[in-house]
Amino acid sequence: DAGVIQSPRHEVTEMGQEVTLRCKPISGHDYLFWYRQTMMRGLELLIYFNNNVPIDDSGMPEDRFSAKMPNASFSTLKIQPSEPRDSAVYFCASSTPTSGTTEAFFGQGTRLTVV
């Protein structure tokens, strides 16, 4: 398997624009997580899905953020409108605890810069 695939790897956008980040989890994994990494706050969980259903979105900072998982092989994280304070690295990760291990496998992240 190619691992968790995120796109784009880098995104630069202007304040107020819509941004969509994409993620393809590892095939067969039934959990998908979105994390945000900043210098100040470290790695924060934004939202996670189990079998395509959102389980906990309490980490989503505001209504400008939304996430979907229309099928087992694809998820999006959307920010609309974007603001400079959204600049961060966004990670997608997937896991399958039923395999006996619970670690998450991470994509390479999307570095978002909002100017």
Next chain:
Amino acid sequence: AQTVTQSQPEMSVQEAETVTLSCTYDTSESNYYLFWYKQPPSRQMILVIRQEAYKQQNATENRFSVNFQKAAKSFSLKISDSQLGDTAMYFCAFNAGNTPLVFGKGTRLSVIA
């Protein structure tokens, strides 16, 4: 709520020497898992080592080993024979079964030639 604390924001070690990174956690769960992830400048998150709380034996992976003290809720990472490629951010993480990983703030390790 579970919390993970890494008290050393930065550390450095000479090449070929041994270094220990500290991590403490807080939880009321009885069955849980602990991890160390490495994040090199490429920003890829790489699993270094895992420990199941029900196992008393400390996990080892080549030059990496942990000192798991369940009663003290401590989970330190020892890197032996440090190499330049070990230079990275190291994150301690915790989860309880199907719950998401909770991360510490990380320790930036520099290996000096």
